[in-house]
Amino acid sequence: MEALVIGAGPAGLMAAETMAARGLRVAVVEGKPSVGRKFLMAGKSGLNVTKDEPLPAFTAQYDSDWLAPMLADFGPRQVQDWCRALGAEVFTGTSGRVFPVAMKGSPLLRAWLGRLAAQGVTIRTRWRWTGFDGDGFAFDTPDGPQVLHAPKVVLALGGASWPRLGSDAAWVPWLRAKGVEVAPFRPANMGFGVDWSPHMARHFGSAVKGAALLAGGRRERGEFVISARGLEGGGIYALSARVRDGAALALDLMPDVTAAEITTRLSRMKPGESTTNRLRKLGLAPAGMALVQEWGRGMALEAAIKHLPARLTGPRPIAEAISSAGGIPRAAVTDRLELHALPGVFACGEMLDWEAPTGGYLLTGCWATGRWVGGLKTS
Numbered sequence: 001m002e003a004l005v006i007g008a009g010p011a012g013l014m015a016a017e018t019m020a021a022r023g024l025r026v027a028v029v030e031g032k033p034s035v036g037r038k039f040l041m042a043g044k045s046g047l048n049v050t051k052d053e054p055l056p057a058f059t060a061q062y063d064s065d066w067l068a069p070m071l072a073d074f075g076p077r078q079v080q081d082w083c084r085a086l087g088a089e090v091f092t093g094t095s096g097r098v099f100p101v102a103m104k105g106s107p108l109l110r111a112w113l114g115r116l117a118a119q120g121v122t123i124r125t126r127w128r129w130t131g132f133d134g135d136g137f138a139f140d141t142p143d144g145p146q147v148l149h150a151p152k153v154v155l156a157l158g159g160a161s162w163p164r165l166g167s168d169a170a171w172v173p174w175l176r177a178k179g180v181e182v183a184p185f186r187p188a189n190m191g192f193g194v195d196w197s198p199h200m201a202r203h204f205g206s207a208v209k210g211a212a213l214l215a216g217g218r219r220e221r222g223e224f225v226i227s228a229r230g231l232e233g234g235g236i237y238a239l240s241a242r243v244r245d246g247a248a249l250a251l252d253l254m255p256d257v258t259a260a261e262i263t264t265r266l267s268r269m270k271p272g273e274s275t276t277n278r279l280r281k282l283g284l285a286p287a288g289m290a291l292v293q294e295w296g297r298g299m300a301l302e303a304a305i306k307h308l309p310a311r312l313t314g315p316r317p318i319a320e321a322i323s324s325a326g327g328i329p330r331a332a333v334t335d336r337l338e339l340h341a342l343p344g345v346f347a348c349g350e351m352l353d354w355e356a357p358t359g360g361y362l363l364t365g366c367w368a369t370g371r372w373v374g375g376l377k378t379s
Contacts, residue, residue: 001027001122004150006129006137008035009166010363011349011370012156013112018374019152020119028121029139029148030166031128036109037165038158042322042363043105050079050360052092061361063241064354066330070368079364086111097360129157131174152344154373159324159350160185167324167350179341181332183353187321189362190240191232192249193313200294204228206287208235212255214307215239216247221255226287229316237322237358240315249310253288262302275301323362325355337373346373 003019005012008030016026028035042048051058059071074082080098083090088100088108100108116123128140136147158167172182209223213235222235236243243249254262262282269278278301279289295311296304318324328347332340337352339345348369356362 001025001148001150003027003152003154004029004137004148005154005156007156007158007166007349008032008123008125009156009158009349009366010036010039011366012154013116014367014370015154015156015346015348015374016121017112017116017119018371019154020116020121022375024152026119026121027148027150028116028123029127029129030123030125032166033125035113035123035125036105038162038167039109039363040105041162041165043103043108046099046103047105047108048097048099048358048360048363049083049090050076050098050364052076052080052096052098058361058364061359062354062356062365063325064330067354067365067368070372071364074368074371075364076360079367082367083108086115095359129171132178153346154370155345155347155351156349156370157351159327160318161187161321161324161350163319171351175328175339175342180339181329183326183329185318185324185326186244187315187318188241188244188323188325188355189237189358190244190318190321191227191236191316192230192240192243192310193316194230194311195313196228196230197294200226200290201228203287203290207233208251208253208285208287208291210255211235211288212252213239214250214252216242216245218242219252226291230312231310232316234358241325241355243312244315249312251291251308251310253284253292253305253308254282259302259306262305266301279305322358323355324350325353327351327353329353336375337369348373 002024003026005016005028008028016028020026055075058076059068080090086108090098090100092098126142130138130140133147136149139146157171160169161167169185176182203226206226207223213220213222220238222238224231224233224235265282279292292304295308328351337346337348349366356365
């Protein structure tokens, strides 16, 4: 064994593939009974592998410019080529999001594991890393405790979201004890809690479509869902970092209609009509009407429709978040993502302190950093 990869998610498997392509003998160890569990979960509703857009626009979606060379090396174009080389043809949706034709993650993962096996990569499951044993890496395994050594070790253990799938951040105290800086984890791409009044219960599960969301000086068109716990969905996730960090969230429920036009339409309605009838005549769907009645009391109707303040109780817990912010910062690693405090040990994927929205950016970022630590450039 010339290289050891701890963690068999997208970043770890990409690191293993890249190192094996360079001729290294690679072993991958995974604490769970099977590999790629979060990858498969992400693909349940359609595996969004990347976003087909110019590289500058793509890279601008990341909060950390130090990922730019990695994304330039393995960005949207290379991700699509890589999928096709595994026999997974892809297509681009109307939003620019790229999906495998099969939509799910399992066919792609099966083909990928076949390639890794052909490269001679060894994968061991139910090997749970438990920390360091001197200069070795200690594991609980089906055959009892084991300690492994390798000239190159890649850590690909994920962040702190979806811990039941393996990203539980158990590694943080072990690395800190070795002098590695780790920024606290926070939820990212998450929903927000709301203390709803009882009348909102009939709308739980309803999607609000065609709205615009505003927070921290940014405006996003997107869909979101009213749930028993609060608000969630792609439109919310796009602004979740700003709202998590203190920006107020407001909703424009009729973004294609000006406030002046709404005022004109309202003036043509019969005096004394109920708010419900007025909203219905304006064309709001029942879920949008319910939000106006929930949060817009005391506001002029035009203002409530065009800039409705969302009364949130805070972000949902990190265990429910799609991804996490925080982790190993840029200052703790070299340009090749080797830990300054642990020569020969590298980190990739969500262990690193970077953040991006959903829409293919997260998965591409994990693949790009995994390939980077593997040491093989495509360009």
